[in-house]
Amino acid sequence: MRKIAVITGARSEYGILKPVLSAIQKHPRLKLQLVVGGMHLSKQFGYTINEIKKDGFRVAATFNTLLTGDTGARMAQSAGTGIIQFTKIFKRLKPDIVVVLGDREEPFAAAVAGLCSDIPVAHIAGGEVATGGHIDEAIRFSITKFSHIHFACTKQSAERIKKLGEEPWRVHRTGSPALDTILHALLPGKDELAKKYKIDFRKPYALVIQHPLTLEFGAPPHEMRMTLGALKELDVASIVVYPNSDTYARRMVSDIKAFEKLPFMHAYKNVPFEDYLGLLKHTSVIVGNSSSAIIEAPSFRVPAVNIGPRQGGRERAGNVIDVDYNKEHIRKAIKKALHDTRFLRKVKHLKSPYGDGHAAKKIVDILDTVKIDEALLHKKITY
Structure with missing residues (x-):
């Protein structure tokens, strides 16, 4: 063999x-x-x-x-x-x-x-x-x-x-191969996810996954703090997944913990991939800088707010709203992803290049x- x-x-x-x-x-x-x-x-x-x-x-x-x-x-x-x-x-x-x-x-x-x-x-x-x-x-x-x-x-x-x-x-x-799981795996249903992740599917919610950058000169700004601050102002329920173990990841985890006690947010160190895809399938918007907003989200016709330059140049469908590290810009982009009917109609007819x-x-x-x-x-x- x-x-x-x-x-x-x-x-x-x-x-x-x-x-x-x-x-x-x-x-x-x-x-x-x-x-x-x-x-x-x-x-x-x-x-x-x-x-x-x-x-x-x-x-x-x-x-x-x-x-x-x-x-x-x-x-x-x-x-x-x-x-x-x-x-x-x-x-x-x-x-x-x-x-x-x-x-x-x-x-x-x-x-x-x-x-x-x-x-x-x-x-x-x-x-x-x-x-x-x-x-x-x-x-x-x-x-x-x-x-x-x-x-x-x-x-x-x-x-x-x-x-x-x-x-x-x-x-x-x-x-x-990520699309194989999306199209062929049996993903957990809403009832199972609601119980496990404390989410009310009757209301809009955001799936947040953001990783630090590693080629910035000096310590980068508190990117996660800006993202969670924008979600707090909009009062959007959020599921936050811890970042990868990249440079400055521990500081991002500290910023997550600073918001973790607020009622709008639930944070998780790890989410099994099928659970993650189930949450992505039903979310109102994915927010952050993860490649899953670019690669997996279009298959579920889910809007994405991509923050900062981490995914710059990557092939994408029409579900992505790109913004810089600015809390007000992030807030407006999330609001558009949730409520702009013209944009949402466009998202419903996407084709993934992946x-x-x-x-x-x-x-x-x-x-x-x-x-x-x-x-x-x-x-x-x-x-």
């Missing part, structure tokens, strides 16, 4: 990977080797390795890269220790292919370790652009150059990967059939 090592270090990443993990696990010629660590092993972020095990996936190995600190230096140290740990893990597991997703330091480290160990690396969601104030883009394109197989989510992303000098036969347009909900099958078919030989391992630049 062909052994496929899949890396996950964050809850958001795991939620997107889940259809791929299931498809690998069910495949008669593939063996899943799930490698788990990072935020999944942190109590502060919900210790979500338990969620993974509860979903029926066996963990083949763990890694610990979530170091103490809240700076860019911490991210560099995390990547460095990750390369060492992944090299040891791959030496023990002997995978035939390593699969990584996205643009965090964990997939970066795993891609370096795989490349240097002569193991083909397959990268999901490369070629995407998010130009504003975040290191993600530099890491994402670095992973592309370390990888041997590319699973692009959109046509533009696939073309961008080729423009980086990658040979066209390595690039596959599969769509985003695929058809069958990405996992396309990805797994390629993992099964791709020829692992010298041509795959020895990359050639096309210009």
